[in-house]
Amino acid sequence: MRKIIFLLFLIPILGISQIELKGVLTTGNSGTDVWEYIDPNNGKIYAVVGGNGMSMVDVTDPANPVEVSHLTSVPGFDVKVWQNYVYCVTGGGGTAQIVDISDPANPVIAGSWPSSHNIHIDSNGYLYASSPGTTIYDLNPNPTSPTYLTDIGTEGHDVTIRGNRMIDAHGFAGTYIYDITDPSSPQFLTIITDPDITYHHQGDFSTDGNYLYICDELGNHPQADITVWDITDYGNPTKVDETADPSATPHNLYVIGDYAFTSYYTAGFRVFDISDPSTLVLADEYDTSSATGEGFAGAFGVYPSPTTGNIYINDGSGLYIFGFDGLLG
Template sequence: MIHVAGLPKPTPLDREAAFNSDLAFTGDHLIGGNYDGFVVYDISDPTRPSVVSTVVCPGGQGDVSVSGDLLYFSVDYPRAGEECGAPAVPTTDPDGFEGVRIFDISDKENPRYVAAVRTDCGSHTNTLVPGEDGEHEYVYVSSYSPLERFPNCKPPHDKIAVIEVPLADPASARVVAEPMLFPDGGADSTTGCHDITVYPEHGIAAAACLGDGLLLDVSDPVAPQVLDRVRDPNFAFWHSATFTNDADTVIFTDELGGGSGAVCTEEIGPERGANAIYSVDRSGDRSELQFRSYYKVPRHQTETENCVAHNGSLIPVPGQDFFVQSWYQGGVSVIDLTDPDRPVEIGHFDRGPWDPQTLRTAGSWSAYYYNGHVYSSDIRRGLDVLRLTDPRLEPAREVVMEEFNPQSQPSFSGPEGHP
């Protein structure tokens, strides 16, 4: 992997605590979430990305999804009101606003705030789910809390929220369902879901729900159904998931230490803070997840580098399974998953520790492939653009996407690109 460009966090989103977070893509633009808002980048020339606009709108990590002219922005730190300038309020305030803010980004230089939808326990992440009628789309809202002191999401918090968005009138978006994914409740229940990845073409989703990995039927977006539920004694925090293109395999990640720990060490070992790879068996009357292997970056990091499995996406090489993934200060790893029993790294990018003397949260939060390059959201430095040099990955350059939300997976079949 070759580093071809980088941009620092723009003012006024450049304070130390305003970590960069997740990414979404539309046309020649990239939307970068941030703990203080979001940034719109022009990536028409990946070697010379530029900032188009910045929006200051604090509310937590700022998870983003994009759909046409609409941007969905997660708020999971309570604010005094729905507007962007609302100050923070204590987490114990039951009236603090948390949920999803909606922006119109048809004018990339001047994004316009459209509406806000309140959800219980806020929105740590959000996932775009298309509607079949072409007139509505849905946003799955994941949130969690293991603490009794949060009044709107006391454990067990076993549901997600489904927001319905009328595309002709997004300002009237509202919560239309709150599916219970763990109806059994009790001591065996979870404390919420961290992230959900849907694969609309196959009508399925993979949900990472803190103590559990779920396979869901989302053929009816308003009423997802649990197909299978798995646990792993080596997993501390089920964080995110990605399907292979044929949907026969799913990669779950374990964010051991919550992202701030130095867990890519010899002491922790190769099976904790790693990926767990499962086959998706849909041959019988019910779909099941079957464990195949673990993958963890094959380099030990120092005690001052937070490093753990985090966000990534497929590299669209038809007929093969390649995956690019961020590992915080472990850098960016490219993995060949074609044999799910023997995943192997084929490339990486790693800067080394942000601070050699002190463990401080830094590194790549998200790394995604989009139209010929890998874009990495570096927590402290800003946006990085990387180029892949392995000849096996060249066919991916023929697959052209017009929009990409990594948690709403498209399928690919060849040079014609995504449908």
């Protein structure tokens, strides 16, 4: 017992990063994706929460989150923010909708476009809609009416953009990487396929861009949950590490600095240390879900904000706001 107490005492001295629960809201909308919006007029911070529609939660004081609006007339499977708009998709076909959140307490539907399963919006205002295929739109001419640019592939599932490179997690077909210096004309760089990966669900690059982390949402133990690939040679991507949990399934993973922030369904929220980008080391975890086993219950959406240091987990049980001292360095 003395040794355990001594080690716990050493944690802050050694500077080991830990998860901090800042706040939780279990009475509002929740269940799917989550993002962040900072009001440019007053600096207030909001979590944009998907689930039964889309809701705005004031997290300026993260210990006391308050749902200020809930719009149930729009889809809420995936939600992403560009300027003062939230882009909401169904998770399948039908119509996606665009919501003006200039007044977070009174969001207004401002436009629509054909829905997809997931979306990603890069810092230059290009929207990437995944499944079926990957369709690229330009939001700059008119954010309420996305301008079609091009489409690639036939399956698709999720996209991540880092700089001028696109990760196209293409489901059963593999993970593709493209150069999107010109978003209207993506240039193929490489594809990763592996018989041990059932479904290429989502992924992200290491900070140095030399490694790729792929989440397999349909992998069952002993299959790996997350694999690590050395992509320094696009002609020969090489698997260098993997992690597997027999009792949980990963969903999404986002890299900032030396850490990968992961929603891990029934296991909740996990942070991996990737200071050595070729290796995944579990740094800390927080179980947000009472569910157990491999499957899709529990922590679905994750968004680590490099601006506020908040990390949001959207779980079927509620919205969780975390801190992690390694996020902001």
